[in-house]
Amino acid sequence: MRRIKTIFLTLVLLIVGAFLHYVLPQHDIVRITSTEVIRTDFNGMNRLFYAQADSGATELSTRDLRLINTEMKKTWLFGFIQRDSSKVMVYRNEDTGWIWPPYFKFDSSDLQAQAAAEVSSAANPQWAVMTHYGWRNKYLTIFPNAIGIRPVAGPDVTVIPWFNIVFFIFLIVAFVFLRAAWRQFRERAIDPTMQDVDDRLDRVGHQLNERRGRFRRWLDTWRAKPRK
Amino acid sequence: MALIRLIFFGFIGLTIVYFLVSIYSRSVRREKLEKAWAEEHPESDNVPARDAYVAEGMEQYEKSLRHKLILLVYVVPVALVIGIHIVTTYT
Numbered sequence: 001m002r003r004i005k006t007i008f009l010t011l012v013l014l015i016v017g018a019f020l021h022y023v024l025p026q027h028d029i030v031r032i033t034s035t036e037v038i039r040t041d042f043n044g045m046n047r048l049f050y051a052q053a054d055s056g057a058t059e060l061s062t063r064d065l066r067l068i069n070t071e072m073k074k075t076w077l078f079g080f081i082q083r084d085s086s087k088v089m090v091y092r093n094e095d096t097g098w099i100w101p102p103y104f105k106f107d108s109s110d111l112q113a114q115a116a117a118e119v120s121s122a123a124n125p126q127w128a129v130m131t132h133y134g135w136r137n138k139y140l141t142i143f144p145n146a147i148g149i150r151p152v153a154g155p156d157v158t159v160i161p162w163f164n165i166v167f168f169i170f171l172i173v174a175f176v177f178l179r180a181a182w183r184q185f186r187e188r189a190i191d192p193t194m195q196d197v198d199d200r201l202d203r204v205g206h207q208l209n210e211r212r213g214r215f216r217r218w219l220d221t222w223r224a225k226p227r228k
Numbered sequence: 229m230a231l232i233r234l235i236f237f238g239f240i241g242l243t244i245v246y247f248l249v250s251i252y253s254r255s256v257r258r259e260k261l262e263k264a265w266a267e268e269h270p271e272s273d274n275v276p277a278r279d280a281y282v283a284e285g286m287e288q289y290e291k292s293l294r295h296k297l298i299l300l301v302y303v304v305p306v307a308l309v310i311g312i313h314i315v316t317t318y319t
Contacts, residue, residue, distance in 0.1 A: 103312065104313035181249075
């Protein structure tokens with residue numbers, strides 16, 4: 001039983017962790033190499049990993065998708081430790097609109113123009129911090145969604161994830177509040193009621209015992225008297 | 229259309245949060261009043277007086293700024309949405 005509980009809890013934790021890893025913003029150090037637009041036909045598997053059509057447009061099964069091609073600095077541990085090597089990375093650039101995830105992004109065209117303006121060569125690199133959410137997966141053909149591009153002087157910048165810090169503090173506060181509210185509710189509403197029910201059950205049980213006792217005594221009067 | 233949906237469901241969600249927080253806050257306040265009464269009148273069995281004391285305290289609480297601050301449950305998320313939107317779109 002304990003093992004099942006552990007496995008279940010680990011699974012829940014993994015799913016929640018993966019969900020947060022997908023949705024929360026992350027920062028990559030990139031050099032933008034080019035921008036492009038490709039036509040995309042989604043399928044049932046990867047539709048989940050794309051946003052909807054641009055805020056002012058109609059949703060169709062096929063549409064153009066803005067992409068930003070980059071050379072990205074590799075990192076360890078969710079981007080906290082930088083490595084010397086780099087790899088290619090492709091970002092999509094879509095409006096998230098008023099829906100999900102809640103970035104309220106409507107400026108993908110402007111962002112695409114900015115990305116095009118930041119294009120640089122390996123000989124004369126212009127580095128930038130790319131804020132994004134999402135995952136790159138080659139088998140599903142999914143891309144992280146670019147949220148913002150900020151040019152920086154060199155590739156060795158430290159980015160403090162303020163939003164994530166505030167978010168996790170909020171998460172802890174929300175958890176503590178919910179636990180306190182639940183305890184208060186149990187202490188003030190459930191426990192007294194249970195106490196009441198307990199008392200009543202006790203009384204009923206007692207009465208029942210007494211009645212049974214009387215019945216027993218009456219039955220016993222039918223029993224043969226001990227012979228003298 | 230999506231904005232209307234966001235406002236609609238956001239309002240429902242925040243109303244649930246509002247009620248949870250206000251019920252909790254009221255319960256904590258009532259408990260505090262009961263404890264204060266018990267401390268001042270350790271031997272008293274005067275239930276009506278105690279109830280009146282608690283009722284008066286709760287009435288004061290309903291009028292207090294503290295109680296009205298729970299309305300921030302509606303204000304903060306809206307400010308946050310506007311803030312995030314401005315940061316992603318205009319910087």
